[in-house]
Amino acid sequence: MTPWSVYLPTTVVGSYSVPEWLERLKTEYYQRRISAAHLSEIYEVAIKAAVKDQELAGIDIVSDGELRRDNDIDYFLARVPGVHIAERAKSDYYDYYEAEVTAPLPEDDKTSLGLAADFAFTRTLTDRPIKFSFTGPFSLSRRVTDTAYADPADLVRALARRLNAEARLLAGAGATLLQIDEPFLAGYPEQALLAIEAVNIVTDGVPVTWALHVCYGNRYARPSWEGHYDFLFPAVLDARVDQLVLEFARKGLEDLHLIKDNDWPSYLGLGVIDVKSATVESPDLVAARIRRALEFVPPGRLMINPDCGLRHLAPDVARRKLRAMVAGAAIVRGELGLPAVLAEGDTVLAEASRAAE
Amino acid sequence: MQIDVRPVRRLRESAAVRAVFPPVLEALAASAADLAGLRVVGDWIQYKANFRDPVMARPVLAPGLPDGEADSWEIAVDLRRCAAEGADVSGAMAAALAEAAPQAGGRDGAPSPAGDGRVWLEPWVPGSASLAWGFNALFWQALADWEKASGREYEQSLPGGETAARDTAAARDLILGLFKTWDELQARRALPEELYVLELGVGNGGQARTFLDEFLALDRRHGRGYYRRLHYLMGDYSPHVLDRARQAVGQHGERVSGLVLEATRLSGSVGFLAGKAFLVYISNVYDNLPTDEVAAIRGRDYLVQVRSYLPPGAAAAIAERFGMPPADLAPLIQRLLRIGPELLSESLPERFGDTGQAVLFWQAAWQALRQAERYVPLEGLDTYQVTPSVTGEILRPLLTAEGDVRMHVSNGTLASFADTLPLLHPFGRVVCHDLFTTAAGEYHNGFFGPGKYDGSVVNWVNGPLLALLASRRGFDVQFSPFTQRPGTHIKTLTAQVRD
Numbered sequence: 001m002t003p004w005s006v007y008l009p010t011t012v013v014g015s016y017s018v019p020e021w022l023e024r025l026k027t028e029y030y031q032r033r034i035s036a037a038h039l040s041e042i043y044e045v046a047i048k049a050a051v052k053d054q055e056l057a058g059i060d061i062v063s064d065g066e067l068r069r070d071n072d073i074d075y076f077l078a079r080v081p082g083v084h085i086a087e088r089a090k091s092d093y094y095d096y097y098e099a100e101v102t103a104p105l106p107e108d109d110k111t112s113l114g115l116a117a118d119f120a121f122t123r124t125l126t127d128r129p130i131k132f133s134f135t136g137p138f139s140l141s142r143r144v145t146d147t148a149y150a151d152p153a154d155l156v157r158a159l160a161r162r163l164n165a166e167a168r169l170l171a172g173a174g175a176t177l178l179q180i181d182e183p184f185l186a187g188y189p190e191q192a193l194l195a196i197e198a199v200n201i202v203t204d205g206v207p208v209t210w211a212l213h214v215c216y217g218n219r220y221a222r223p224s225w226e227g228h229y230d231f232l233f234p235a236v237l238d239a240r241v242d243q244l245v246l247e248f249a250r251k252g253l254e255d256l257h258l259i260k261d262n263d264w265p266s267y268l269g270l271g272v273i274d275v276k277s278a279t280v281e282s283p284d285l286v287a288a289r290i291r292r293a294l295e296f297v298p299p300g301r302l303m304i305n306p307d308c309g310l311r312h313l314a315p316d317v318a319r320r321k322l323r324a325m326v327a328g329a330a331i332v333r334g335e336l337g338l339p340a341v342l343a344e345g346d347t348v349l350a351e352a353s354r355a356a357e
Numbered sequence: 358m359q360i361d362v363r364p365v366r367r368l369r370e371s372a373a374v375r376a377v378f379p380p381v382l383e384a385l386a387a388s389a390a391d392l393a394g395l396r397v398v399g400d401w402i403q404y405k406a407n408f409r410d411p412v413m414a415r416p417v418l419a420p421g422l423p424d425g426e427a428d429s430w431e432i433a434v435d436l437r438r439c440a441a442e443g444a445d446v447s448g449a450m451a452a453a454l455a456e457a458a459p460q461a462g463g464r465d466g467a468p469s470p471a472g473d474g475r476v477w478l479e480p481w482v483p484g485s486a487s488l489a490w491g492f493n494a495l496f497w498q499a500l501a502d503w504e505k506a507s508g509r510e511y512e513q514s515l516p517g518g519e520t521a522a523r524d525t526a527a528a529r530d531l532i533l534g535l536f537k538t539w540d541e542l543q544a545r546r547a548l549p550e551e552l553y554v555l556e557l558g559v560g561n562g563g564q565a566r567t568f569l570d571e572f573l574a575l576d577r578r579h580g581r582g583y584y585r586r587l588h589y590l591m592g593d594y595s596p597h598v599l600d601r602a603r604q605a606v607g608q609h610g611e612r613v614s615g616l617v618l619e620a621t622r623l624s625g626s627v628g629f630l631a632g633k634a635f636l637v638y639i640s641n642v643y644d645n646l647p648t649d650e651v652a653a654i655r656g657r658d659y660l661v662q663v664r665s666y667l668p669p670g671a672a673a674a675i676a677e678r679f680g681m682p683p684a685d686l687a688p689l690i691q692r693l694l695r696i697g698p699e700l701l702s703e704s705l706p707e708r709f710g711d712t713g714q715a716v717l718f719w720q721a722a723w724q725a726l727r728q729a730e731r732y733v734p735l736e737g738l739d740t741y742q743v744t745p746s747v748t749g750e751i752l753r754p755l756l757t758a759e760g761d762v763r764m765h766v767s768n769g770t771l772a773s774f775a776d777t778l779p780l781l782h783p784f785g786r787v788v789c790h791d792l793f794t795t796a797a798g799e800y801h802n803g804f805f806g807p808g809k810y811d812g813s814v815v816n817w818v819n820g821p822l823l824a825l826l827a828s829r830r831g832f833d834v835q836f837s838p839f840t841q842r843p844g845t846h847i848k849t850l851t852a853q854v855r856d
Contacts, residue, residue, distance in 0.1 A: 020739065020748065020750055021739070024750060024753070091754065091828075092828065092829065094829075095828075219831050220829070220830045220831030221830075222632075222779070222783075222830070222831060222854075223632065223783065224783060224854075225783065226547060226632075226783065227547060
């Protein structure tokens with residue numbers, strides 16, 4: 001199932017530029033200087049603007065910019081029943097909480113994490129396909145002090161079950177493209193099997209297109225880890241996901257061969273925009289990166305995205321980078337003679353299959 | 358009226374300090390100034406050479422008025438000099454209060470009516486843009502000339518007579534820490550081939566020499582061949598200092614590179630190190646970088662502007678000594694700062710017989726240099742650019758938390774530090790020895806610059822602001838005593854990745 005209708009569809013990884021004024025207001029909230037109600041209204045306005053920015057840039061599959069989130073971890077952990085956070089005030093909104101689990105997570109608590117409501121709001125803002133991302137169970141577990149489980153892997157699995165329940169609610173709200181982000185996995189390459197096992201728990205029985213995003217970290221616009229994607233293979237081949245969304249622009253395209261060498265069977269989300277640099281890529285540079293990727297992945301299985309979320313980029317830089325990305329993808333589409341829009345009911349994978357035949 | 362005495366310990370301990378206040382109060386009572394809006398602040402300026410008169414008047418400009426009219430005044434008293442035997446506190450207070458009185462003028466914040474004999478050297482500017490920093494830059498550029506005229510090396514003017522860096526035990530701790538990190542990365546096949554260490558502000562090369570000697574010895578024992586992979590980069594603003602340091606590390610030449618660089622613009626010179634440096638070592642650099650000051654007064658945020666001048670008596674003496682009318686002083690000083698003493702003497706041989714004579718003029722002007730100050734309202738912290746990439750919003754938590762307070766912005770340091778952090782490898786760290794405040798509250802109780810050290814400017818660095826910036830970029834900052842020299846004000850800052 002593909003919720004888009006173009007070759008080389010452009011999309012985002014998730015987060016959008018957080019302007020300095022919004023950072024200030026978020027911190028004001030965590031210091032209890034403005035109310036949750038006011039902040040919620042501010043978020044709605046900011047999300048509308050983020051979606052509009054993406055539409056104007058020509059992004060095919062948009063996101064809500066994750067603007068409601070304080071960071072990639074706490075927005076989720078703070079809502080998971082059984083996760084204890086003693087101090088919820090922050091001196092800066094982006095800081096991590098100190099979270100702990102002292103007893104096994106309650107399996108029968110059906111409390112929603114609220115993600116479906118976030119998606120539903122975004123759904124009212126645009127007719128374009130929406131990607132909705134959330135942090136995966138492995139990365140969430142890395143920020144929890146766990147005194148409940150004898151085997152730390154059991155916390156990962158418990159979080160995965162909770163996220164699976166939330167994914168079902170998201171699908172019920174109309175989500176068609178969900179993405180699991182695992183920003184911590186590259187720091188623990190020996191845990192890839194566990195992380196993939198947990199991914200499969202999250203995706204189990206949820207009838208949407210699933211993406212898995214693995215990068216080298218984007219906390220404070222710096223990589224948290226260094227290395228190569230070879231640690232993902234062969235474990236990731238067992239992941240029941242439809243897209244693998246990886247970082248290439250900053251790291252270079254050296255690891256592209258892994259996709260072909262390991263016969264990755266589905267889509268590759270190709271990072272063509274360095275989100276840790278304020279230098280705006282030219283459309284030609286984007287096109288060059290796509291052309292290089294096409295040596296390893298057929299056009300019917302390639303999606304175009306930034307390396308990671310855009311949250312640390314200034315708004316104007318983010319907008320210009322997205323426009324460059326869209327223009328670069330268009331250049332390559334033109335060169336390959338690919339149709340801009342597929343026929344109704346057709347899918348890129350199906351087209352690619354026919355081409356292969 | 359508000360009276361703010363910052364050195365409270367000295368107030369308790371010194372009768373001479375307490376004796377300053379009766380004449381201060383008498384002068385206030387006798388003044389025509391609007392006392393209701395007046396603030397009196399008492400500092401203890403520990404630097405014997407500094408930029409202030411014992412008593413000075415500072416206008417606090419009104420927000421939103423195009424003519425910048427002062428709506429209140431601050432009288433700043435240096436308790437150290439005013440408590441000295443023979444100090445004329447009453448006279449100094451009367452002169453300062455005359456400026457603050459409406460009939461004395463000063464509508465634009467100019468601290469004196471025309472014709473008081475001061476020789477003004479610049480317009481009102483933020484502290485970091487002041488001509489004092491031109492003197493400071495010249496000191497490092499023409500250090501050899503200054504030292505020749507002074508007959509001593511600049512390190513001898515530092516407290517204790519040397520930089521804080523040279524200590525074998527400290528170097529050994531740093532190196533063993535690096536080895537531990539590298540061993541762990543090596544085990545994960547994640548250790549890069551080239552291992553970078555950057556030193557900013559190299560002094561006479563003693564630190565580099567100590568570090569490299571220890572490194573070589575420890576590496577031989579460790580047996581991993583890290584010395585062979587080491588790249589030790591020495592960076593300094595002064596070519597003269599760098600040359601001297603290069604000589605000191607002669608036997609490690611293959612492992613060492615020297616770079617003349619501007620500490621506040623590292624990305625333009627060592628940007629290639631991004632994500633690669635395992636250690637950035639900085640000693641006695643940050644206290645010598647340009648800074649503004651900001652203040653919160655009665656709930657409003659202000660930028661401190663300064664204006665350099667030569668006091669009447671000193672200006673007359675310098676003019677007489679070098680055979681020129683006082684009116685020539687300002688253009689001649691500006692010329693000196695542009696072209697340096699050597700070219701100045703070459704271009705004006707009739708006035709300066711040789712470079713040494715021009716250096717004497719430079720030293721006399723520097724010694725006499727004073728700065729007037731005024732408070733200019735900031736219309737939104739976001740409109741104030743602390744560095745090219747950091748707005749005044751970074752100051753908000755400190756200004757909000759501290760009530761009425763005046764503090765350094767440490768602009769140059771912040772720019773340098775912000776440029777340094779991206780150089781670090783994910784397992785790298787910054788180690789910095791310098792003069793730091795470590796809590797914003799310290800600004801309520803102390804004076805932290807500016808002062809003069811020999812030919813350079815010194816300010817304590819706003820440590821909490823650095824910690825805040827680091828925190829916003831994912832780094833933890835720790836301050837610890839500089840254990841290698843008991844009793845020193847120098848502290849060690851360590852920054853490394855958080856989370």
